[in-house]
Amino acid sequence: MNDLPLYFDYAATTPVDERVIQVMVECLGASGNFGNPASGSHRYGQQARLAVEQARAQVAALVGADAEQIVWTSGATESNNLALKGVAHGRQGGHIVTSQIEHKAVLDTVLQLEQAGVVVTRLAPDAHGRISPQTVRNALRDDTFLVSVMLVNNELGTVNDVAAIGKAVRQHGAVMHVDAAQGAGKLIIDLQQWPVDLMSFSAHKVYGPKGIGALYVGERARPLLQAQIHGGGHEGGLRSGTLATHQIVGMGAAFALAGVLHSEELLRIGQLRGRLLEQLAEVPGLVINGGRGPHIEHTLSLTFNGESPNLERLSEHLAFSSTSACNSSSSQPSHVLLALGLTPQAARQTLRLSLGRYTQAQDIDQAVRAIKASLQSQPFWAVAGG
Structure with missing residues (x-):
């Protein structure tokens, strides 16, 4: 398994x-x-x-x-x-x-x-x-x-x-x-x-x-x-x-390969992004950083201004990032988010989720359940349905 x-x-x-x-x-x-x-x-x-x-x-x-x-x-x-x-x-x-x-x-x-x-x-x-x-x-x-x-x-x-x-x-x-x-x-x-x-x-x-x-x-x-x-x-x-x-x-x-698959992947990942955001729309205080204007479909920066996710608990179910990989060994908040005007606390309540070639629709659904569970302080299985 x-x-x-x-x-x-x-x-x-x-x-x-x-x-x-x-x-x-x-x-x-x-x-x-x-x-x-x-x-x-x-x-x-x-x-x-x-x-x-x-x-x-x-x-x-x-x-x-x-x-x-x-x-x-x-x-x-x-x-x-x-x-x-x-x-x-x-x-x-x-x-x-x-x-x-x-x-x-x-x-x-x-x-x-x-x-x-x-x-x-x-x-x-x-x-x-x-x-x-x-x-x-x-x-x-x-x-x-x-x-x-x-x-x-x-x-x-x-x-x-x-x-x-x-x-x-x-x-x-x-x-x-x-x-x-x-x-x-x-x-x-x-x-x-x-x-x-x-x-x-x-x-x-x-x-x-x-x-x-x-x-x-x-x-x-x-x-x-x-x-x-x-x-x-x-x-x-x-x-x-x-x-x-x-x-x-x-x-x-x-x-x-990237050239051959570009149009197909762009469409598919765009649909997955939409599926993710639609299911997270009900989360109070959720902000998509940089979500307006030109962006790639693959990367999302999500700040939780309401109830903060338990990142340690969430990491048991999702491999995500709270900053870029080049900063992951540092306890400092993301320099990108600080430059955007976020407070250090808000920056620490931010997830970077990035989708790719092998992401599937069921992965999106499980990710949403895990994120909601980390916010609600409930067992993951309870939100996942068993």
Whole structure:
């Protein structure tokens, strides 16, 4: 009997799709495509290189980029570091604009740059958890060289208009970076049309393996970007290190699947979200943070301003998050919710539920019963009906 709680934390990570696992397995073992992609003098290395380049094209295809604009990294955290530090490297001073609700991989990186002498402006979100293009435009200064604003907020599911923000940034002459770890596979991304110079991705948010990601590097950014990892000149000199073929092909397969399944999954998850909210509508004082305006269907931030849920009890039945995974080891309330104007107490009475490829209608129904039981201080079986 599987007594694990129901999984409602897809924003933290996704299970690897079985179809992706099969592709990855083919790159392991003596009978597989195990060669070093940098070993071009024999067929083992050549075949591995072909697999890597096919995956590069698959990732590029999902986001409207050219294959040669995709640089492999170990994940979105490294991609963010390469983008921000890589553009700032060697500069004396200057100004960066970002937001208060970015992922810690961006916030901690710009903090390090700030300590090194760069001036940083951290923009507050509007009441609905978004960063407006006008707010960014107003923050630009003569010495602004870089703007970093996420596509989808990892706690709220809110979507920023990065195309409009990028247009303002490009008109100013600065470089635009977007953390799109939560957006790939959930939104249509078109880097052929969007005025974005750098964009970060991670495989494990898209039913691919952990430990692999990518950075899109556009034409304007490439001459400015300096490597942060040296030793061999891999990836066009931007990221040295032996390429992990099995992880790379896994990311490529995952992104290709995301493109095929996008419309179907968006419709299904939208229906599941509606089912969840309909059943929770009777809960007094329930607020959906960032629920108005553009958002992805997959992620919900729910604050209980009435009776607070017993999170410890609820965790026996649901795998959820009370903040982002990057903050889960801290007892501090979510920096995103505080920036949104919630009190520390309200932030601690907030659940992040995220739906995904394997969420079923019956999972939604059980989740609602568990949430209501945690509010009513009743045994779960009593609310569940036996």
